[in-house]
Amino acid sequence: MSFIIRQGQKEDMKNVMRLIKELALFEKLPKEVEITEEDLINDGFSDNPRFMTFVAEEKNEIIGAALFYERYSTWKGRVIHLEDLIVTEQKRGFGVGIALYKSVLKHGYDLGVKRVVWDVLSWNNNAIDFYKSTGATVLDDWQVVHMREDALKNFIENK
């Protein structure tokens, strides 16, 4: 199998949206996806883009994508956050995911960021083993907290 990795363009967002929906369906949470192709274009390609993507392309078909952006650490300054890395189901096991992973890390390395970070499902041992094999560290003492839209509305309006 032969594919290339390149930066995602506006024209790719339709396919990136397809991959996002494919993953959500696989995770049995398709209704959680509230964004649209138009949102991706508006948010990723304005004067102040909120994310960047790399896409994997095989014979003019997008078979995978990584979406990432910068965060800011009060200890380290600029860091990269890898938000999502998706490879379409039929194309897994051919190194597409690793190539996308490496492209994001290389991008962070070239920018000179002090850290690249992401979240992993705690039961996903294959992923955790892979990340560790590349030198990443899984933090055992931190948990992720979400204030969701409805709870946010309730807290601000009623407390």
Add this chain to the structure above:
Amino acid sequence: MSFIIRQGQKEDMKNVMRLIKELALFEKLPKEVEITEEDLINDGFSDNPRFMTFVAEEKNEIIGAALFYERYSTWKGRVIHLEDLIVTEQKRGFGVGIALYKSVLKHGYDLGVKRVVWDVLSWNNNAIDFYKSTGATVLDDWQVVHMREDALKNFIENK
């Protein structure tokens, strides 16, 4: 005790840096702080600011700060990440932290973001109980992964 919450300005970054260092010293990791006041000014007050702050001020003295920025969810779009919330040790217990917390949530609410997120130390039960009492959800099935600068360099240069 009487204090106000307002948006942090360039001139406040000296004091924000002092709070960041105070917290790192408390956590016994002062050498982990690599950023400087100048970095905070350059990174937070350019044409494309990488974070925003709210500060708590009592009698012209900065006694607390919250630092946050936008992230991007492939399901929800724009979300706010609360990176750090610090109250100087002698001023804890007077509601300064809660006021800063509420100011960040209110900012997210006004922006119309779908979610405000942050990380918490898993043994910090007081914080977790507080967050839950405000309607936040602690995710049990996600872990944070870091690829640190030295590991990143090693991975890109040698693998």
